[in-house]
Amino acid sequence: MTITTCVFDAYGTLFDVAAAARIAAAEPGREELARNWPGLAESWRRKQLEYSWLRAVMGRHADFWSVTGDALDWALEAAGLDGDGELRERLLALYWELPAYPEVPAMLARLRAAGRATAILSNGSPQMLDGAVGSAGIGEFLDAVLSVESVGVFKPDRRVYDLVGARFGTRPEEVLFVSSNGWDAAAAAGYGFVTAWVNRAGLPMDRLPSRPQHVLADLSGIAELAGA
Numbered sequence: 001m002t003i004t005t006c007v008f009d010a011y012g013t014l015f016d017v018a019a020a021a022r023i024a025a026a027e028p029g030r031e032e033l034a035r036n037w038p039g040l041a042e043s044w045r046r047k048q049l050e051y052s053w054l055r056a057v058m059g060r061h062a063d064f065w066s067v068t069g070d071a072l073d074w075a076l077e078a079a080g081l082d083g084d085g086e087l088r089e090r091l092l093a094l095y096w097e098l099p100a101y102p103e104v105p106a107m108l109a110r111l112r113a114a115g116r117a118t119a120i121l122s123n124g125s126p127q128m129l130d131g132a133v134g135s136a137g138i139g140e141f142l143d144a145v146l147s148v149e150s151v152g153v154f155k156p157d158r159r160v161y162d163l164v165g166a167r168f169g170t171r172p173e174e175v176l177f178v179s180s181n182g183w184d185a186a187a188a189a190g191y192g193f194v195t196a197w198v199n200r201a202g203l204p205m206d207r208l209p210s211r212p213q214h215v216l217a218d219l220s221g222i223a224e225l226a227g228a
Contacts, residue, residue, distance in 0.1 A: 119143055
């Protein structure tokens with residue numbers, strides 16, 4: 001079946017989640033962060049995802065901004081930087097302004113020019129997503145920005161993937177779903193979407209009941225997968 005709609009995870013897929021720590025580490029007076037920013041960025045992201053899964057399992061939803069702050073607090077403490085309140089505020093401020101990966105604008109423009117609908121489907125809160133989309137300057141290439149807040153549970157709950165059909169009137173097999181999270185791409189494949197895992201780090205495939213149909217090193221090949 002022809003792909004009519006291309007749906008993207010946001011954080012780590014369209015937006016570079018490591019950028020907040022990388023940018024802060026390059027600022028004057030942040031020598032301690034500069035020595036360990038990759039580790040902090042990795043643990044911040046890992047805890048952010050872990051807390052979203054655990055809250056979904058426990059039925060204790062909180063918006064993604066709260067989860068992001070909790071994850072950062074854990075990461076800062078693990079790095080021995082939890083006494084620096086100014087650094088915490090700076091990192092959170094930078095998270096609202098994450099840059100898109102370099103290939104994103106041209107890829108989205110190509111999909112739109114070919115008549116494909118485009119959307120974000122993210123754990124992010126609407127306000128966070130508005131900030132990131134605006135900062136990256138990609139709003140003109142998106143038909144919708146869908147947040148889990150409308151269903152009150154994080155991915156990979158099926159109710160999140162239901163949002164795509166509710167918004168676009170599509171069947172799952174008409175949707176190309178793209179994520180940098182292997183577990184997200186796998187869950188979306190189990191839901192029935194055609195899926196692409198953007199595996200920038202060259203990680204092993206997750207051992208889950210379903211697997212993404214496509215694995216890419218970046219987003220530059222998405223238009224071809226969508227038949228655009």
